[in-house]
Amino acid sequence: MKKFYASVAMAVVIAFGGYNAQAGTPVSKRKMEIAKQHIQQVSVQEAANMKGAIFVDVRSLPEYKAGHVPGAVWAPRGLLDFKALKWFPDKTKTYIVYCKTGGRGSISTYDMVQLGYKAYNLKGGFLAWKKAGEPIEKGAPKGMGKGVK
Template identity: 40%
Template sequence: MKSAHDLVAAAKQRIEEVALDGAEQAVRNADLVLDVREPDEYAAGHLPGAVSVPRGLLEFKLSATPAMTPRDLKVVVYCKSGGRAALAAASMKDMGYLQVVSLAGGFDGWQSAGFPVVRPEQPTFD
């Protein structure tokens, strides 16, 4: 039986990852930046311009959203540390997407490198 770690390792063998030193350029050049973390993680902070599509809904959301269906979109996928993004990138590759990269190190790496993070303002009830 394979573990989640085994599945992530296998996915990483099939996909392209972009290292943090090329991450900003990859995000700038992307047509679509996908945050595949859970909604509460996205709400706590995300990459500028990122669209929230939780990993569990990815294939359904991609299939149902016309703006996300072109297979030649330049896509950067990320999660917290890289595992879910690797699985998502492998799934997108299986769906026929041609230009998908996973962000090595994920959101944690991006944030640790000092790259910009969007943190939506929460309403106050004073």
């Protein structure tokens, strides 16, 4: 039976051209396409120079703990659209949203923009921030997903 399922899995991979799980599903790809049409992205340099901006990390908790933008608020993507108004009550502030490479960040930025926030997506995500040699913090978030008061 295991051989049967392995064969089916291999056939699916071959039929769909070597689908990459990291690239997302057709639904997530479509969400990213829509989001990117309605949001603004900022480069690492632009983000680092935006005085007073609040960085919002929408990655998983293990990703956040392993390294994040100093002072970034942990607001997991799966809860952001449910909790944004509570976590980020001040819509006059500027928010820079990021994930690992930009996909989840784009979708989350779009959610925040739809809710009336001045939000930007960090182009290239945390990996771009790290590659640019910008400072990084490690450890658990203060407040565990409670946002900014």
